[in-house]
Amino acid sequence: MASFAGLCSSSPSLHPKHNHNQITKLIPAFHKDSLSFAFQSGSKSVAVQSVAREVSTDLTKANDGLPKPKRGLEKDPHALWRRYVDWLYQHKELGLYLDVSRIGFTDEFVAEMEPRFQAALKAMEELEKGAIANPDEGRMVGHYWLRNSKLAPNKFLQQQIENTLDAICKFADEIISGKIKPPSSPAGRFTQVLSVGIGGSALGPQFVAEALAPDNPPLKIRFIDNTDPAGIDHQIAQLGSELASTLVIVISKSGGTPETRNGLLEVQKAFRDAGLDFAKQGVAITQENSLLDNTARIEGWLARFPMFDWVGGRTSEMSAVGLLPAALQGINIREMLAGAALMDEATRTRVLKDNPAALLALCWYWATDGVGSKDMVVLPYKDSLLLLSRYLQQLVMESLGKEFDLDGNRVNQGLTVYGNKGSTDQHAYIQQLREGVHNFFVTFIEVLRDRPPGHDWELEPGVTCGDYLFGMLQGTRSALYANDRESITATVQEVTPRSVGGLVALYERAVGIYALLININAYHQPGVEAGKKAAGEVLALQKRVLAVLNEASCKEPVEPLTLEEVAERCHTPEEIEMIYKIIAHMAANDRALIAEGSCGSPRSIKVFLGECNVDQLYA
Numbered sequence: 001m002a003s004f005a006g007l008c009s010s011s012p013s014l015h016p017k018h019n020h021n022q023i024t025k026l027i028p029a030f031h032k033d034s035l036s037f038a039f040q041s042g043s044k045s046v047a048v049q050s051v052a053r054e055v056s057t058d059l060t061k062a063n064d065g066l067p068k069p070k071r072g073l074e075k076d077p078h079a080l081w082r083r084y085v086d087w088l089y090q091h092k093e094l095g096l097y098l099d100v101s102r103i104g105f106t107d108e109f110v111a112e113m114e115p116r117f118q119a120a121l122k123a124m125e126e127l128e129k130g131a132i133a134n135p136d137e138g139r140m141v142g143h144y145w146l147r148n149s150k151l152a153p154n155k156f157l158q159q160q161i162e163n164t165l166d167a168i169c170k171f172a173d174e175i176i177s178g179k180i181k182p183p184s185s186p187a188g189r190f191t192q193v194l195s196v197g198i199g200g201s202a203l204g205p206q207f208v209a210e211a212l213a214p215d216n217p218p219l220k221i222r223f224i225d226n227t228d229p230a231g232i233d234h235q236i237a238q239l240g241s242e243l244a245s246t247l248v249i250v251i252s253k254s255g256g257t258p259e260t261r262n263g264l265l266e267v268q269k270a271f272r273d274a275g276l277d278f279a280k281q282g283v284a285i286t287q288e289n290s291l292l293d294n295t296a297r298i299e300g301w302l303a304r305f306p307m308f309d310w311v312g313g314r315t316s317e318m319s320a321v322g323l324l325p326a327a328l329q330g331i332n333i334r335e336m337l338a339g340a341a342l343m344d345e346a347t348r349t350r351v352l353k354d355n356p357a358a359l360l361a362l363c364w365y366w367a368t369d370g371v372g373s374k375d376m377v378v379l380p381y382k383d384s385l386l387l388l389s390r391y392l393q394q395l396v397m398e399s400l401g402k403e404f405d406l407d408g409n410r411v412n413q414g415l416t417v418y419g420n421k422g423s424t425d426q427h428a429y430i431q432q433l434r435e436g437v438h439n440f441f442v443t444f445i446e447v448l449r450d451r452p453p454g455h456d457w458e459l460e461p462g463v464t465c466g467d468y469l470f471g472m473l474q475g476t477r478s479a480l481y482a483n484d485r486e487s488i489t490a491t492v493q494e495v496t497p498r499s500v501g502g503l504v505a506l507y508e509r510a511v512g513i514y515a516l517l518i519n520i521n522a523y524h525q526p527g528v529e530a531g532k533k534a535a536g537e538v539l540a541l542q543k544r545v546l547a548v549l550n551e552a553s554c555k556e557p558v559e560p561l562t563l564e565e566v567a568e569r570c571h572t573p574e575e576i577e578m579i580y581k582i583i584a585h586m587a588a589n590d591r592a593l594i595a596e597g598s599c600g601s602p603r604s605i606k607v608f609l610g611e612c613n614v615d616q617l618y619a
């Protein structure tokens with residue numbers, strides 16, 4: 001029916017969107033009047049200074065709103081080696097090292113920051129004890145309890161954590177062993193997992209699957225993490241007849257995220273079309289009594305696992321959100337938890353040099369002037385860690401990217417994260433990093449073990465494939481530094497459940513500490529709501545457009561309308577551009593809509609529906 005799609009083979013050109021970066025170096029990094037951060041625990045208000053008052057004067061002097069002067073980076077190899085050794089952090093049990101020597105912070109800077117760190121670390125202690133660290137939403141922040149339930153502020157929560165973990169392990173075992181079977185699978189057991197979720201309900205599981213799933217997992221996992229119909233179709237098509245042996249896990253903390261709901265509805269339709277009973281293969285991970293939880297309960301889904309109010313989406317990898325998908329792939333989740341617990345332990349110390357999360361926060365502060373003036377490029381030199389940057393992107397940017405600080409000052413804070421993997425990116429954008437605009441620092445992730453033991457060979461005398469990867473990382477680190485580009489290097493012995501758990505915990509804590517240093521709430525995401533609300537308004541407008549077109553198309557003869565006329569009749573003349581886009585989109589999708597005219601000159605377009613819907617007319 002649609003003829004508009006033919007007319008408009010490409011969308012109209014728009015002016016390039018200018019990126020108005022509101023963060024300038026002139027924004028004071030310290031606000032001397034905004035140095036206290038009140039936590040409330042239950043009815044009791046626990047005063048926790050994110051920054052102690054008594055140090056505020058010194059700090060204000062140290063940072064008077066101007067970018068701090070930076071001396072040139074140390075270039076003398078002997079001095080650099082001393083700096084490397086002096087600052088090298090090692091976590092023996094995790095096989096993890098952190099090298100911050102290629103970030104140019106000075107001893108004076110560290111001394112100036114010390115009181116702020118002490119205050120931040122103290123605030124983290126309160127947070128772990130159950131303070132309301134997310135004041136806007138009145139929530140505790142408890143992801144640290146997930147890997148050590150004894151830390152939970154009361155017995156009830158402790159029990160909930162332990163019971164959930166036991167239930168996850170039992171359920172995963174029963175699925176893998178075939179004790180729980182899909183009703184009509186030729187395989188006689190579940191062979192695939194289809195995970196439906198978005199943001200924090202997808203990124204952790206995706207990262208962990210890529211990092212840790214064995215080559216032949218007991219269940220293979222795939223993801224629907226968008227409301228793109230073609231993407232959803234692709235996943236379902238790839239499953240083919242294996243849909244009958246697919247366990248569908250729908251993950252949504254709120255239980256009402258539109259993309260996830262749409263994914264669920266699409267998957268349920270695919271099940272219906274294939275004559276399968278979705279409920280027998282569906283699992284929900286969500287907060288108790290959410291829309292999703294109620295749907296799953298009423299429809300009698302195979303299983304439900306809780307998501308807790310006090311665990312944020314982006315810090316939910318160690319909750320059922322991350323653990324169930326991982327366990328189903330045969331990943332040792334207790335080891336992941338153990339790795340995270342070890343890192344939690346290490347990042348509680350108040351000794352800055354011994355605290356790798358605090359060291360990261362220190363580096364971020366130094367490198368970005370505490371206002372996100374530089375981006376963080378995350379470069380793991382290991383294919384299996386490909387999705388680390390995407391995972392960290394949400395963890396860091398959704399946590400730190402805030403318009404207002406905790407005292408209501410407009411600060412437009414944040415820390416931009418992007419990256420992919422080395423050495424691949426050396427053939428993409430490292431050219432610009434080395435020589436172009438100097439607006440970043442790098443975090444290299446190095447993995448010492450190239451391959452499982454016994455599999456290596458020398459592709460030229462004395463040199464393995466992994467030696468090249470190693471050389472590429474070291475070479476890039478040196479070449480960037482030689483051109484005054486700073487970097488951090490985190491090294492792990494191997495990519496194991498333990499080290500991955502450790503890395504997740506390291507960055508969670510670094511974000512928490514850094515947020516306290518810059519006095520923002522890391523645990524809410526008010527900015528996301530604006531886009532969601534606007535999307536809802538677009539869909540509401542679309543319904544009005546359809547009603548107006550329907551009315552005109554039911555006339556005898558049919559009355560084709562210009563865009564102006566549609567906008568007038570919708571009583572939204574100011575929305576004419578959006579109406580144009582709505583019509584173009586519907587026309588491109590066989591929506592019984594006929595548009596005549598030229599796409600390049602929207603004023604020439606006249607539009608009507610191919611059929612009149614009388615029911616809608618009188619609805």
Ligand SMILES: O=P(O)(O)OC[C@H]1O[C@](O)(CO)[C@@H](O)[C@@H]1O
Pocket residue numbers: 198199200201251252253254255256257260313314398525528
């Ligand atoms: O798990 P939910 O509630 O579906 O939310 C998904 C994601 O949407 C957000 O709320 C906003 O993007 C994220 O914080 C969250 O991880």
